[in-house]
Amino acid sequence: MSSDIHVGDPLLVIEDLKLEFKTEEGTVKALDGINITVKKGEIHGVIGETGCGKSVTSLTTLGLLDNNARIRGGEVLYKGVNLLKMNDEDLRQKIRGNEISMIFQNPSTSLNPVYTAGEQIKESVVIYQSDDKKEAQKLVLDELDRVKLPDPEDVYDKYPHELSGGMQQRVMIAMMLACNSNLLIADEPTTALDVSIQAQFLKILRGLKESRDLSILYITHDMAVISEICDVVTVMYGGQIAEKADVHELFKNPKHPYTIGLIHSVPGVMESIEEFETIPGTVPRLINPPSGCRFHPRCEYAREICKEKKPELEEIEKDHFVACHFWEEVE
Amino acid sequence: MTKDDSYFGEKEIDLEKEIEDLKKKETSQIELVWLRFKRNKLALFGLGVLLMLIIVAIFAPILAPHDPIKTDIYNTRAYPSLEHPLGTDQLGRDTLSRLMYGARIALLIGLLVVFVSGGIGVTLGLIAGTKGGWIDEVIMRTVDAFLAFPTLIFGLALATSLGFGLYPVIIAVGLVMWTRFARITRGEVLSIKNEMFIESAEAIGESKTHIVLRYFLPNILPSIVVMATIQIPWAILAAAALNYLGVGIQPPTSSWGEMVKSGSVYMQFNPLLVTVSGMAIVITVLAFNFVGDGLRDALDPVRRGGK
Amino acid sequence: MNLVETENLKKFFDSKKGTVKAVNDVSINVIKGETLGVVGESGCGKTTLGRTILKLIKPTSGKIYFDGKDITNLDGEDMRSLRKKMNIVFQDPVSALNPQMTVYDHLNRPLVIHNMVDSEEEKLRRMVDILNTMGLKAEHLIRYPHELSGGQKQRVCIARALCLEPDFLVLDEPTSALDVSVQSKILKLLDRAKRKFKVSYMFISHNINLVRAISDRLGVMYLGKLVEIGDSTDIFNEPKHPYTQALFKSVPQPDPDEKVEAPLTGQVPSPVNPPEGCAFAPRCPRSQSVCERDNPDLIEAYGRKIACHRYK
Numbered sequence: 001m002s003s004d005i006h007v008g009d010p011l012l013v014i015e016d017l018k019l020e021f022k023t024e025e026g027t028v029k030a031l032d033g034i035n036i037t038v039k040k041g042e043i044h045g046v047i048g049e050t051g052c053g054k055s056v057t058s059l060t061t062l063g064l065l066d067n068n069a070r071i072r073g074g075e076v077l078y079k080g081v082n083l084l085k086m087n088d089e090d091l092r093q094k095i096r097g098n099e100i101s102m103i104f105q106n107p108s109t110s111l112n113p114v115y116t117a118g119e120q121i122k123e124s125v126v127i128y129q130s131d132d133k134k135e136a137q138k139l140v141l142d143e144l145d146r147v148k149l150p151d152p153e154d155v156y157d158k159y160p161h162e163l164s165g166g167m168q169q170r171v172m173i174a175m176m177l178a179c180n181s182n183l184l185i186a187d188e189p190t191t192a193l194d195v196s197i198q199a200q201f202l203k204i205l206r207g208l209k210e211s212r213d214l215s216i217l218y219i220t221h222d223m224a225v226i227s228e229i230c231d232v233v234t235v236m237y238g239g240q241i242a243e244k245a246d247v248h249e250l251f252k253n254p255k256h257p258y259t260i261g262l263i264h265s266v267p268g269v270m271e272s273i274e275e276f277e278t279i280p281g282t283v284p285r286l287i288n289p290p291s292g293c294r295f296h297p298r299c300e301y302a303r304e305i306c307k308e309k310k311p312e313l314e315e316i317e318k319d320h321f322v323a324c325h326f327w328e329e330v331e
Numbered sequence: 332m333t334k335d336d337s338y339f340g341e342k343e344i345d346l347e348k349e350i351e352d353l354k355k356k357e358t359s360q361i362e363l364v365w366l367r368f369k370r371n372k373l374a375l376f377g378l379g380v381l382l383m384l385i386i387v388a389i390f391a392p393i394l395a396p397h398d399p400i401k402t403d404i405y406n407t408r409a410y411p412s413l414e415h416p417l418g419t420d421q422l423g424r425d426t427l428s429r430l431m432y433g434a435r436i437a438l439l440i441g442l443l444v445v446f447v448s449g450g451i452g453v454t455l456g457l458i459a460g461t462k463g464g465w466i467d468e469v470i471m472r473t474v475d476a477f478l479a480f481p482t483l484i485f486g487l488a489l490a491t492s493l494g495f496g497l498y499p500v501i502i503a504v505g506l507v508m509w510t511r512f513a514r515i516t517r518g519e520v521l522s523i524k525n526e527m528f529i530e531s532a533e534a535i536g537e538s539k540t541h542i543v544l545r546y547f548l549p550n551i552l553p554s555i556v557v558m559a560t561i562q563i564p565w566a567i568l569a570a571a572a573l574n575y576l577g578v579g580i581q582p583p584t585s586s587w588g589e590m591v592k593s594g595s596v597y598m599q600f601n602p603l604l605v606t607v608s609g610m611a612i613v614i615t616v617l618a619f620n621f622v623g624d625g626l627r628d629a630l631d632p633v634r635r636g637g638k
Numbered sequence: 639m640n641l642v643e644t645e646n647l648k649k650f651f652d653s654k655k656g657t658v659k660a661v662n663d664v665s666i667n668v669i670k671g672e673t674l675g676v677v678g679e680s681g682c683g684k685t686t687l688g689r690t691i692l693k694l695i696k697p698t699s700g701k702i703y704f705d706g707k708d709i710t711n712l713d714g715e716d717m718r719s720l721r722k723k724m725n726i727v728f729q730d731p732v733s734a735l736n737p738q739m740t741v742y743d744h745l746n747r748p749l750v751i752h753n754m755v756d757s758e759e760e761k762l763r764r765m766v767d768i769l770n771t772m773g774l775k776a777e778h779l780i781r782y783p784h785e786l787s788g789g790q791k792q793r794v795c796i797a798r799a800l801c802l803e804p805d806f807l808v809l810d811e812p813t814s815a816l817d818v819s820v821q822s823k824i825l826k827l828l829d830r831a832k833r834k835f836k837v838s839y840m841f842i843s844h845n846i847n848l849v850r851a852i853s854d855r856l857g858v859m860y861l862g863k864l865v866e867i868g869d870s871t872d873i874f875n876e877p878k879h880p881y882t883q884a885l886f887k888s889v890p891q892p893d894p895d896e897k898v899e900a901p902l903t904g905q906v907p908s909p910v911n912p913p914e915g916c917a918f919a920p921r922c923p924r925s926q927s928v929c930e931r932d933n934p935d936l937i938e939a940y941g942r943k944i945a946c947h948r949y950k
Contacts, residue, residue: 049817049819050817150904164905194679195679195846195885196900196902196906197905198888199889199890199899199900199902200903202890202900203898203900222890223818223892224847224890224891225890226892227891227892227893227894228890228894228898248894248895251892251893251894262819264822265818265819266892267847267848267851268850268892269893270851271850272852273826273851273852276826277822278819278822279819282787282789282820283817526733527730527734528733528736530689530726530728531728531735532736533694534692534694534725534799535721535747535748535751535798535799535802536718536719536721536722536748536752537747538718545736550736550737550738552738
């Protein structure tokens with residue numbers, strides 16, 4: 001695996017990923033042609049509502065899917081290597097926690113409750129950096145300090161349950177740093193945190209991006225957090241990509257009707273209830289997804305063609321992609 | 332933009348039509364349970380066996396080929412024949428007929444015990460769980476005290492002191508069994524107690540009694556029903572054990588436990604008697620367990636937090 | 639005119655570690671017809687406050703007034719009949735509905751308990767009416783909670799709370815378990831219901847942008863105490879209490895050009911044995927020696943009430 005990847009080069013490329021789940025009620029067509037490229041040193045946000053497939057996408061990347069999942073096509077290239085073709089053993093040894101780390105909404109489930117925070121990080125340090133015990137311990141304290149944990153010595157000796165959610169999340173980040181990971185996949189990491197803790201956490205992530213050229217695939221349902229931390233945003237709807245653009249462009253000049261509806265539902269953009277817009281209908285069930293563009297039953301611009309043909313992701317301006325037949329009419 | 336918003340009372344409601352539509356679509360809870368239960372083939376088989384058993388028990392006088400207590404000393408420990416399909420016992424009584432009448436006793440004990448001890452146990456468990464505090468302490472310590480007794484010896488002592496017959500057995504087994512119902516009920520109550528719908532019931536002004544009856548009870552009922560189907564065979568076994576030890580129902584009334592006992596004495600002459608009566612117990616116990624398993628799955632769908 | 643008012647309300651819980659002072663001396667009021675937003679981070683006692691006001695949990699001390707009447711010690715039948723006028727909508731609609739009851743049962747109970755209807759027909763008409771208002775249909779009456787989506791469940795909860803035409807509703811994070819597009823629908827429904835029935839809301843949330851959009855007045859809580867309360871627009875435009883200021887700065891705005899600061903360092907202290915003096919003093923950038931010693935009272939300043947020694 002070559003390591004001569006520079007800032008701005010594609011690090012993770014998900015190409016035309018199609019995925020289904022077999023369930024008792026039928027086949028859930030969870031992903032229908034997903035394309036996401038995360039570049040080195042970039043924070044790439046993925047936003048969408050429940051069931052849009054954002055979490056499934058990240059789990060696919062690390063081969064962490066349940067047994068009932070079937071990949072129906074596409075590739076996940078990390079530094080040019082297709083992760084979907086790798087066996088589980090290789091993924092575990094070469095990719096997970098090493099090249100790519102992942103943090104979830106609930107960090108307590110990812111930490112081993114019977115080891116102290118420090119020991120868990122030390123394990124990673126010993127594997128990836130230094131097997132000298134003294135030096136490893138010092139490196140761990142450095143990492144803990146880097147994620148702005150007050151009093152690293154104290155945290156080192158604490159068990160996960162003795163730490164608050166925000167601190168646990170930072171321990172996870174420190175562990176990732178200890179592994180020298182190049183890519184962090186963060187799935188709703190701040191949803192369970194208080195705003196003041198969230199603010200601290202986002203600041204740390206931004207700092208790491210600057211200082212280490214860390215790439216992050218940031219998955220969330222929170223528009224405000226997306227605008228806060230991401231460089232590029234992919235909007236997902238019903239297992240398809242609706243729109244993809246630079247964060248400034250997306251907020252100023254959204255082109256997909258769903259993106260617009262989403263932004264106009266966000267408190268903070270809208271100042272009072274009267275201004276809130278609602279998207280009619282509900283999120284589709286993907287056992288029997290709508291044909292063509294999956295958003296068409298809820299879209300005010302929809303016409304016949306939307307039911308028949310899935311719109312291609314089209315580059316309407318530099319680095320601004322929209323999957324909509326009538327994006328030119330949308331305002 | 333939204334077409335599904337309407338103001339209070341602004342839209343004329345065609346009530347008759349709405350209700351008609353509702354009736355067409357309604358699938359009752361029981362139908363749903365049955366649909367799910369049907370999927371489990373083993374449970375379905377168990378149910379079939381149980382139904383047969385019940386029919387046999389009810390119509391034993393008609394179905395049985397012989398009088399179960401009529402002895403025939405010229406034809407003892409006989410092997411199967413056309414006249415006696417399962418042979419006869421040491422006194423020449425028809426084994427098949429005795430088995431059929433035995434089913435009556437077995438089911439009667441099973442159902443009565445579970446009904447009575449279940450009633451007592453669930454009530455006390457509900458009180459302990461919802462009231463808490465010292466009431467909870469008193470009830471649960473009583474349960475502990477009852478559990479500390481060795482069941483069989485307890486039953487033996489009780490059955491001996493209360494005399495022979497059916498009811499001492501029922502009381503003896505029931506006295507031990509109510510504790511299990513009390514425990515499981517209390518546990519379920521505690522797990523539901525913190526659910527918001529209890530608080531929300533209080534917030535609309537439900538009275539305490541109503542909350543127990545309409546909110547707690549229906550939610551713990553599935554566990555209780557499953558518990559009951561597991562406890563019925565246990566009661567049958569315990570009663571059989573007491574019979575085997577010589578207390579409880581006395582000959583000539585036929586009970587499976589007594590049949591196993593007398594059958595085992597004559598095992599070397601004719602193993603059939605002990606085998607069929609033993610099999611009757613085993614099959615009944617298994618059938619109840621299968622049905623219990625099926626019911627658990629059918630009654631406990633992914634309700635909370637399900638997809 | 640106050641609809642709801644508390645006076646030095648306290649709610650303490652006993653825990654293994656000591657006494658948790660969840661609500662510690664809070665005097666707050668809800669004016670008729672308004673939406674009072676209550677914000678604060680986890681452990682600030684906002685949820686406990688809402689429940690204590692509705693007497694779903696017994697206050698440790700202090701007084702609660704509803705419509706001018708002292709209801710602190712009301713219980714039994716009297717309290718139950720008062721429940722017609724006040725209600726609550728919880729955060730998690732999954733747990734707020736009885737899994738063994740249909741939507742019909744859920745709406746039926748309150749109507750029956752409070753004798754709201756004379757005939758079965760009137761009852762059905764009412765149910766269908768309120769379901770329609772909530773964007774649901776009559777066919778939902780026969781559904782069980784597990785057959786509904788999260789948004790639909792929450793609508794049923796709101797319909798249930800509103801069908802008694804209450805005067806006061808505590809909304810405890812009613813939308814935080816829902817997607818944003820569903821959230822905006824629920825908010826619109828709540829807003830409509832408010833105007834239709836003249837309900838007053840106490841809207842409890844940690845989502846500050848959301849509270850900003852819907853509340854008339856705003857109360858900010860920290861560690862069991864009310865630190866600032868007043869007109870919502872005023873406070874958002876010019877927060878005065880150092881905690882309010884820091885809190886607002888931590889809130890990410892859906893605008894890529896605005897980045898949050900992280901002015902609050904450290905953790906929220908535990909409500910078990912909270913600091914003496916001002917609870918915020920250990921994290922306050924502007925704390926003085928007096929702050930660690932004395933607990934500031936809620937005083938009038940800048941047309942609002944603030945609990946901070948700087949504004950004495």
